[in-house]
Amino acid sequence: MHIQHHPLLSPSLGTQRALTSFHFGQPGSGEKVHIQASLHADELPGMLVAWHLKQRLRLLEDQGAIRGEITVLPVSNPIGLDQNQNGRLLGRFEQMSGQNFNRHYHPMAEPVFAALRHRLGPDAKTNTRLIREAMRAELARQRPQTELQSLRHTLHSMAFDADIMLDLHCDSRADLHLYTGTPLWDQCEPLARYLGACASLLAEDSGDYPFDEACSQPWWQLRELASRAGLATPIEMACLAVTVELRGEWDVDHEYAAKDADAILHFLQRRGVISGDAPALPPLRYPATPLAGSEDLLAPHAGVVVYRAEPGSLLSPGDLVADVIDPVNDVASQVCTEHGGVLYATSDRPYATAGLGIARVAGNTAYKTGKLLTA
Numbered sequence: 472m473h474i475q476h477h478p479l480l481s482p483s484l485g486t487q488r489a490l491t492s493f494h495f496g497q498p499g500s501g502e503k504v505h506i507q508a509s510l511h512a513d514e515l516p517g518m519l520v521a522w523h524l525k526q527r528l529r530l531l532e533d534q535g536a537i538r539g540e541i542t543v544l545p546v547s548n549p550i551g552l553d554q555n556q557n558g559r560l561l562g563r564f565e566q567m568s569g570q571n572f573n574r575h576y577h578p579m580a581e582p583v584f585a586a587l588r589h590r591l592g593p594d595a596k597t598n599t600r601l602i603r604e605a606m607r608a609e610l611a612r613q614r615p616q617t618e619l620q621s622l623r624h625t626l627h628s629m630a631f632d633a634d635i636m637l638d639l640h641c642d643s644r645a646d647l648h649l650y651t652g653t654p655l656w657d658q659c660e661p662l663a664r665y666l667g668a669c670a671s672l673l674a675e676d677s678g679d680y681p682f683d684e685a686c687s688q689p690w691w692q693l694r695e696l697a698s699r700a701g702l703a704t705p706i707e708m709a710c711l712a713v714t715v716e717l718r719g720e721w722d723v724d725h726e727y728a729a730k731d732a733d734a735i736l737h738f739l740q741r742r743g744v745i746s747g748d749a750p751a752l753p754p755l756r757y758p759a760t761p762l763a764g765s766e767d768l769l770a771p772h773a774g775v776v777v778y779r780a781e782p783g784s785l786l787s788p789g790d791l792v793a794d795v796i797d798p799v800n801d802v803a804s805q806v807c808t809e810h811g812g813v814l815y816a817t818s819d820r821p822y823a824t825a826g827l828g829i830a831r832v833a834g835n836t837a838y839k840t841g842k843l844l845t846a
């Protein structure tokens with residue numbers, strides 16, 4: 472294992488933060504894997520999984536079992552980790568700008584295509600190498616002006632050329648689920664099985680450039696740009712980027728973390744990054760569904776929320792998910808799913824303001840357009 476420190480731009484006199492990455496195996500000896508945790512700094516289950524992974528990867532490296540390069544970044548967001556208000560950690564949005572730490576990564580398809588359109592050829596592997604070189608050059612041209620931009624740029628620069636990128640998050644209160652690119656589902660499906668994901672949500676463009684799409688989306692966008700330009704040039708889906716939602720914020724637990732770390736290692740074994748035979752694939756809990764088919768259930772008015780279904784439940788259209796009680800006006804409303812599917816996440820607070828999203832259900836029919844992620 473070797474350790475690298477990545478200083479971030481100093482936001483203020485006397486203050487400078489840094490990222491610390493842990494590297495296992497040898498660059499160039501196989502696939503490159505980048506695993507980062509807690510980009511939303513108040514989502515801690517991934518940080519614990521990263522710690523479990525580090526212990527196991529040290530042993531695997533001593534045994535000579537790593538056939539590639541695996542980078543683990545347990546603390547991806549030291550800015551957010553240092554934002555506390557009235558004793559509560561606020562790690563989703565940067566307080567200085569109000570921006571979500573997992574949005575607005577640098578879009579690369581167009582500049583990379585402009586640089587390469589006359590150089591892409593008939594060999595997919597050569598194209599992948601050229602595309603990665605152009606991406607590296609494009610990122611090197613960026614000049615972050617703020618600490619937040621510097622964080623995004625540093626993370627992106629570490630992960631853009633990974634064959635596999637896992638961004639470990641969690642939801643408010645949830646069963647394990649994941650987000651990935653529609654063109655990546657074949658590659659991702661074994662991971663969903665090993666992790667026991669209750670839902671796998673697919674999109675080609677969720678909106679606002681979250682980190683996983685910053686790594687993976689350029690590949691299908693480049694394929695599209697090449698096709699529109701009439702180039703018969705093969706472009707691989709060279710980065711499997713997945714946002715893994717490790718249940719809810721309070722599911723910080725050694726048993727879960729050890730199980731999730733094992734699942735990730737089994738997947739890497741299956742990909743050949745770790746030697747040995749991977750265990751047989753468990754069944755897929757639920758087929759992948761379009762992110763555009765994810766139903767947001769809203770509180771019809773303010774009130775106390777009483778959940779009547781647990782995350783992970785399979786629901787039919789019309790099934791009851793929660794009661795919202797207004798004890799002042801004696802109104803008790805039932806919030807039901809219209810489309811049905813898997814209830815994969817709910818709010819973690821038993822009080823709703825009017826119109827608040829209190830639950831999400833993965834349905835199998837896409838019906839939404841525009842931006843698909845919550846703020």
Ligand SMILES: [Zn+2]
Nearest residue numbers: 511514640641
């Ligand atoms: Zn998150």
